[in-house]
Structures are given as structure tokens and as C-alpha cells.
Amino acid sequence: MTTTATAPAVSAQRTPTARPTSRFRREGVVKAMFLAPAALYILLFFGYPVVKNLVMSFQEYTTKTFFTGEAPWVGWENYATVVNSGLFWPAMLNTALFTVGSIAGQFVIGLALAVFFRRRFPLSGFLRAMLLLPWLLPLIVSSATWRSILDQDSGILNEFLASVGLGAVPWLNSPDVALIAVILVNIWIGIPFNVTILYGGLQDIPEELYEAAALDGATGWKSFWHITLPNLRPVINVVLVLGVVYTLKVIDIILGLTNGGPANATQTIAIRSYQSSFVDFEFGVGAAFSNILILISLVFAIFYLRGNRKQVDE
Amino acid sequence: MTTMAIVTDGAAKRRATRRSGRDILFTALGVAFLAIMLFPVYWMFNASLQPSGNTLTASLLPLNPSFAGYEKAFADQGPNLVTSLVISVGTVVFSLAIAAPAAYALAQFRYRWINVALLAVLIAQMIPGVVIANALYAAYNDLGMLNSIPGLILADATHAIPFSIMILRAFMMSVPPSIIEAARVDGAGHVRAFWSIVLPVAKNSLITAGLFAFLFSWSDFLFALTLTTTDDITPVTLGIYQYLGTQVANWSAVMATAVLSSIPAIVLLVIAQRYIAAGATGGAVK
Numbered sequence: 124m125t126t127t128a129t130a131p132a133v134s135a136q137r138t139p140t141a142r143p144t145s146r147f148r149r150e151g152v153v154k155a156m157f158l159a160p161a162a163l164y165i166l167l168f169f170g171y172p173v174v175k176n177l178v179m180s181f182q183e184y185t186t187k188t189f190f191t192g193e194a195p196w197v198g199w200e201n202y203a204t205v206v207n208s209g210l211f212w213p214a215m216l217n218t219a220l221f222t223v224g225s226i227a228g229q230f231v232i233g234l235a236l237a238v239f240f241r242r243r244f245p246l247s248g249f250l251r252a253m254l255l256l257p258w259l260l261p262l263i264v265s266s267a268t269w270r271s272i273l274d275q276d277s278g279i280l281n282e283f284l285a286s287v288g289l290g291a292v293p294w295l296n297s298p299d300v301a302l303i304a305v306i307l308v309n310i311w312i313g314i315p316f317n318v319t320i321l322y323g324g325l326q327d328i329p330e331e332l333y334e335a336a337a338l339d340g341a342t343g344w345k346s347f348w349h350i351t352l353p354n355l356r357p358v359i360n361v362v363l364v365l366g367v368v369y370t371l372k373v374i375d376i377i378l379g380l381t382n383g384g385p386a387n388a389t390q391t392i393a394i395r396s397y398q399s400s401f402v403d404f405e406f407g408v409g410a411a412f413s414n415i416l417i418l419i420s421l422v423f424a425i426f427y428l429r430g431n432r433k434q435v436d437e
Numbered sequence: 438m439t440t441m442a443i444v445t446d447g448a449a450k451r452r453a454t455r456r457s458g459r460d461i462l463f464t465a466l467g468v469a470f471l472a473i474m475l476f477p478v479y480w481m482f483n484a485s486l487q488p489s490g491n492t493l494t495a496s497l498l499p500l501n502p503s504f505a506g507y508e509k510a511f512a513d514q515g516p517n518l519v520t521s522l523v524i525s526v527g528t529v530v531f532s533l534a535i536a537a538p539a540a541y542a543l544a545q546f547r548y549r550w551i552n553v554a555l556l557a558v559l560i561a562q563m564i565p566g567v568v569i570a571n572a573l574y575a576a577y578n579d580l581g582m583l584n585s586i587p588g589l590i591l592a593d594a595t596h597a598i599p600f601s602i603m604i605l606r607a608f609m610m611s612v613p614p615s616i617i618e619a620a621r622v623d624g625a626g627h628v629r630a631f632w633s634i635v636l637p638v639a640k641n642s643l644i645t646a647g648l649f650a651f652l653f654s655w656s657d658f659l660f661a662l663t664l665t666t667t668d669d670i671t672p673v674t675l676g677i678y679q680y681l682g683t684q685v686a687n688w689s690a691v692m693a694t695a696v697l698s699s700i701p702a703i704v705l706l707v708i709a710q711r712y713i714a715a716g717a718t719g720g721a722v723k
Contacts, residue, residue, distance in 0.1 A: 153627050154546055158554075161539030161602065168595050169561040172572035179571070189578055236470060244463035250471050252710050255717060256478060259702035261656035263674045264695045267681055268481040271688050279480060314474065319717045372565035375658045379681060396567045401663050406571060413568045424563050428556070 173417070179410035186404045194407075201411040210390055218391040218419075221306055222370045228310035229366060230359075233317025238351070240318070241325045251322065258315035266379025269308045270295065273380075298388035301381050305389050309376055317362055324358030325351070364427035368420050392416050481699070485692035506689030507697075514694045517676040520586070521655055521698075524672060527590040528654035529647045532597035536646065537639075540605030541631050545617060562599045569595055570663040577664055584669045592660040597650035604649070604716060608642035609635060645712045648705055655701050673698050 180201050182194040205211055240251045257265065272278050273294035281291040294304040328351065336346045352359075374393050381389045383398065392412055400409025487496075488503035543554060573592055574583070582588035612635055620630040636643070661675040671679075677698065680691045706713055 150627075154542065157538040157542035157546070157627070157631070160535045161598065164535050164594070164598060165557060165561055168569065168573075168591065169564055171576070172569045173564060175572035175575065176568050179575070184575070189575075239463075239470070240467070242463055244460045244467065246464050247467060250464075250467040252706065252714060253471055254474055255713060256475060256702065256706055258717075259652055259706055259713070260478070260699050261658065261674050261677075261702070263656075263658045263677050264481075264698050265477070267677050267691055267695050268477050268484075270681065270685075271484055271692065272477060272480055311474070311477070316717075319714075368563050372567065374567060378658075378662075379678065393565060393567055396565075396571070397659075397663075400567070400571050400574070406575065409567075409571055413565060413571060416565050417568060420563055420565065424560065428559070 176410040176413055176417075179407050180414050182407050184406040184410070188406070197407070201407040204408050205395075205411045205415070208395075210387060210395060213387060214390045214392050214395050217302060217389060218371065218393070220302060221309070221373070221389075221391055222367055224303075224306040225309040225313060225370050226363060226366045228306070229313035229317045230363065232310065233314050233362075234321050236314065236318045237321035237325055238347070240322060251318070254318055255315045257312055258319075262312065262375035263379050265308065265312055266376050269311075270380055273304055273308075295381055296385055298386040301385055301388045305377055305380055308380060309370065309373065312376065313366065313370075317366070320362050321355065321358060324355050327358075328354045361427065364423050367423045368427070371416060371420055371423075392419075478699070481692050481695050484688055485696045487689050503689070506687075506691075506693035509687065509690040510693035510697060513680075513690070514673055514676045514697070517671045517673040518697060520670055521672040521674070524586055524589050524593060525651045525654040525701075527586065528593045528597055529650045531590055532594045532601050532650040533643060533647055535594070536598050536601035537605055537636065537643065538631065540602050541609050541635055543602070544606045544609035544612070545614060545635075558599045558602050561595075566595070566659045567663075570659055573660075574663055582664075584665050584667050586670060588664055589657075589660055589670065589672070590654075592664055593654040593657045594650075596653035596657065597646075600649060600653070601646035604646045605639065605642050608639050612638055641712070641715070644709070645716045648709055648712050649716045652702060652705065655698075 179194070181196055181198060182188075183197045183200075184194045188194045236254070240247055272280050275281060275291060275293045275296050278294070280294070285291060292300060295301055332350050332354070333346055336342070336350050341349055372393050373391070374397055377383060377389050377391065377394055378397070383390045383394045393416055396409050396412035396416060398409075399412055400406050403409075483497070483499050485506050486499035486502040486504070488501055488505065542548075543551060548554070569592065573588075577583045577585075577588050582591075616634060616638075617630050620634045621627075625633070656674065657672065658674040658678065661672040662678065665671065665675065673694065677691065677694055680694060684691055
């Protein structure tokens with residue numbers, strides 16, 4: 124592997140004096156041993172799956188494969204199945220709506236709360252810490268809880284709506300509202316992450332900037348637009364791109380709330396990938412779906428890496 | 438002189454009163470925001486204590502708490518909670534054993550390709566879990582590792598290892614190379630210096646990474662769902678999902694299980710608050 128190949132060269136370069144070769148070769152081996160387990164793990168549990176998925180997506184890989192060991196090559200057939208499945212474009216649209224809606228809601232509310240908690244007042248640190256709770260709960264727990272809250276007949280939300288004179292909403296049972304309900308829950312889950320990161324970014328903006336602006340008469344909204352937002356931009360980029368990459372792959376929340384229904388109203392590419400592989404046992408089709416997901420994530424990941432390059436180079 | 442002093446004193450006092458008034462307003466607003474955000478968590482507790490097991494009759498306060506939901510939850514899900522605990526502790530140990538040495542190497546050794554390695558770790562975190570599940574299912578099936586605790590530990594570590602490497606590296610960058618050099622001059626090898634100098638210094642970051650490894654693994658649902666085919670190994674997240682299919686008429690049992698599954702997150706947030714905060718912000722730097 125690369126580690127063992129380059130390590131001796133590095134140590135040789137660092138100690139050009141005449142020492143026994145075996146000494147720094149051993150040094151190189153010891154150094155490489157620190158990285159070897161992690162490198163091996165990442166190769167086996169990230170590298171292999173990505174390659175395997177790519178290969179599988181060109182094979183007829185089904186339950187039969189597990190008995191016969193045969194997975195015939197089918198070329199682009201799985202991708203054709205995916206695109207022609209009738210659920211592909213709706214799932215793409217749902218993925219886009221789910222992602223954009225979730226990110227917009229999480230970000231706006233997260234930023235508002237971060238700005239709010241930037242003020243020092245009694246208990247602010249404690250309250251901000253407790254705000255993290257929804258982020259730390261297992262997603263399936265949140266899904267189950269919200270499913271009881273959103274229940275059409277007995278959920279507390281509809282009970283509340285009824286008490287203020289509004290009709291019951293079939294939150295998870297109607298194809299027209301289910302996606303909105305799922306987005307609302309995902310916004311709730313994502314707020315703590317946004318608050319935490321944006322709050323960290325706000326802390327790094329020097330107080331003098333605000334003081335100088337206040338002298339020029341810029342306070343409140345003005346200082347928010349002209350100082351907070353521009354200075355926060357690198358952090359905002361990170362939050363948005365990470366948010367998109369995380370939201371694209373969401374499965375737990377949707378499976379727990381609606382299972383992709385009703386009438387496929389909450390099907391996303393990630394859910395399609397899961398269901399093709401593990402419900403229909405068509406692993407080739409599932410792999411094709413997930414490769415499309417990787418491709419979309421990759422586009423955003425490149426944005427992230429470009430924005431983050433300075434940090435990594437540091 | 439004296440009048441001046443009195444004037445400034447009065448102004449300061451006025452400012453102080455105004456501040457305490459605003460303080461109270463802001464604290465009240467903060468409490469209100471928190472109450473809205475945490476209402477679902479409260480509702481989970483409340484619903485878990487409802488007697489009929491039905492949210493239809495749920496009152497806003499559990500005035501007549503019933504523990505029937507917890508009895509059923511313990512009877513059905515008790516073993517699953519133990520399974521989750523075993524898997525999560527295993528993931529913590531395995532992840533730290535892999536990530537800590539790698540983080541040390543990436544922080545303290547000089548490699549020319551270090552940016553490539555960091556990039557690989559970064560990208561690894563972005564790969565959708567379903568991609569990993571898809572490939573691991575096939576591989577585990579061949580290796581006989583489906584329905585096994587080691588199989589789930591290895592898979593769950595995909596959440597924890599890249600995250601831990603990043604968190605631990607960020608910390609180990611701040612360990613002064615001079616103390617490592619000093620140990621090396623005294624004749625300690627890399628392994629010795631790492632074990633008896635760096636790890637003790639990095640204790641807090643190890644706790645942070647370990648806590649998150651635990652939470653990630655405890656929360657895992659996708660691998661539990663895909664890499665098990667029988668009921669032999671059922672982490673509690675999968676237990677909740679199965680409940681959602683069969684027990685939605687008995688919400689108090691479902692919610693009691695949800696409460697029990699939330700305990701690690703709640704305990705860690707209250708007791709280990711500063712580690713969680715460190716991890717949450719560290720997670721963004723990754």
C-alpha cells in the first residue's frame with residue numbers, strides 16, 4: 124500500500140545523515156502501523172462498498188445471486204429500469220423538495236436562534252446546550268414520537284388544532300400533506316445542528332466590528348446585513364452544504380414516519396434505493412439508485428471541499 | 438468630584454436595572470423557545486405514562502401515571518436494549534482503537550500526502566449509509582456475518598471512525614511536539630510516546646469521540662434494519678420500528694421504548710455537556 128511505500132522515503136529525507144538503513148526503515152514501518160488499521164478499515168468499509176455498488180449496478184444482482192453465485196452483466200439495464208420505473212422522477216422531485224424545504228427551514232430558524240443566543244443573559248449557555256437534545260436522540264425515536272403527535276385521529280397536534288377551531292389535518296395519511304409533514308419533522312431535527320455551528324461562527328466575529336458599525340449608526344438589522352451575514356459566509360457555506368449532503372441520504376425519518384407512502388408521496392432516491400435492495404431484493408437496481416444519490420452528493424461535496432480547502436490546507 | 442461620582446454611580450445603576458430587565462426578558466424568551474423545541478420530547482414522556490396506552494385520551498399532564506407501557510416495553514424490548522448496549526460499547530472500543538493512532542499520525546507525522554488522506558476521511562463521511570449497507574449485505578452474506586454483533590459493530594463504526602479521526606486529530610494538533618520529542622529523546626519509541634504521553638493528554642478528546650461513537654451506534658437504524666434477517670440480533674432502534682408496524686394501537690409501550698432509548702442521549706447531555714458541545718462544534722470543522 125501507499126503507506127509502506129512512502130513512509131521510508133519520508134524518514135530517509137528527514138535524516139540524511141549516515142545511519143543504518145534498517146533503523147529508519149523500522150521507524151517507517153512503526154509510523155505506518157499507526158495508520159494501517161484506519162487505512163485498511165476505510166478501504167474495506169468505504170472504498171469497497173463504493174466500488175461494489177458501481178459493479179452491482181451493472182449486474183443482475185438478486186436473491187438468486189446468493190444461491191447460484193451468478194450475477195450476469197446487464198450493462199445499463201438497471202439504470203434504464205430506474206429511469207423508466209415511473210417512480211424515478213417523482214422520487215427526484217421529492218428528494219429536491221425534501222432537501223430544499225428541510226435546509227431552508229433548519230437554516231432560517233437555526234440562524235435566528237443562534238443570533239438570539241449570542242446575547243449574554245442568565246441561563247443562555249444552559250438553554251443552548253439543552254437545545255441540542257433533538258439532535259442527539261436516535262432518529263427512529265424522533266420519528267416514532269412525531270408519528271404519535273401527527274396521528275390524524277388521536278395526535279396532540281390535531282387535538283390542538285381542533286381546540287382553536289381548526290379542522291383535523293391528515294398529516295401522514297394524505298399524499299398531499301405527507302411530504303410537508305416529513306419536512307417539518309426533519310426541520311425540527313436539523314435545527315440544533317444549525318444553531319450550534321452558526322453560533323460557533325458568530326462567536327468568531329470580532330466585537331469591534333459591531334462597535335465600529337454602531338458608531339456609524341448601523342445597529343439591529345443593518346448590522347446584521349452588513350456585518351453578521353458577510354462575516355458568517357464561510358460558516359454558512361459549510362452548514363448549507365453539509366446539510367444538503369446529510370439530508371439527501373435521510374432514510375430513518377421517512378421510514379419511521381411514512382415508509383415512503385402514502386401512495387409514494389414521500390419516496391425519495393434514498394428510500395427507493397433501500398426498497399429496491401432490501402424490500403424487492405433487486406440489489407442491482409438499488410445500487411443504481413444509490414449511485415445516482417452519490418453523484419448528486421458529489422456535486423455538493425465538491426462545493427464543500429472548495430469552500431473548505433483553506434481549512435484543510437492549514 | 439463627589440457629584441461626578443454620584444452621577445456615574447446613578448447612571449451605572451440605571452444601566453444595571455435596564456440590563457436586569459432585559460436579562461429577564463431574554464431568559465424568558467429563551468425558555469419559551471426551548472419549551473417549543475423540546476415539546477415533542479416532553480410529549481414522548483407524557484405519552485409513555487398514559488394509562489390506556491392510547492393517545493386519544495392523553496391529557497397534557499400525566500396526572501394518573503401508569504407504568505403499563507414500561508412493563509410491556511421492558512418485557513418486549515429489554516433484551517434489545519442489552520443488544521444495543523453491547524454493540525455500542527463495542528463500537529466505542531473498536532472506533533477509538535482504530536481512530537486514535539491514525540489521528541496521532543495525521544497530526545504529528547509529516548507526510549506529503551496528508552491532504553489526500555484527510556480528503557479521503559472527509560469524503561468517507563459523505564457516502565450514504567445505504568451504499569455501505571448494499572455492499573455489506575452481499576459481503577456479509579458470503580462471510581456469514583449477517584445477524585452478528587461483530588458485523589454490526591464493524592458497520593456502525595463507519596459513522597464513528599471518520600468523525601473520531603477528525604475530532605482527535607484536531608486535538609492532537611495542539612499537543613506540543615516538544616513534549617513528544619522530549620519523550621523520544623529519553624528513548625521512548627513512537628508507540629510508547631503515543632501510549633504514555635499523547636493519550637493521557639488527549640483524554641478529553643477521547644471522551645468526546647467515545648461519547649459520539651456511542652451515540653452514533655446506539656442510534657443506528659439502517660444497518661440494524663439491513664444487516665439482520667432474523668430476530669436473533671435486534672438493536673432497540675429496530676425494535677421500535679417493528680413496534681411501529683405492530684403496536685401503534687399501544688402508543689404507551691412504543692413511547693416507553695422511545696424514552697428508554699433516549700436515556701443515553703439525555704444522560705450524556707446533562708452529565709457530559711461540555712464534551713457534547715465540544716463534539717458538536719468539532720463536528721462542523723471536519
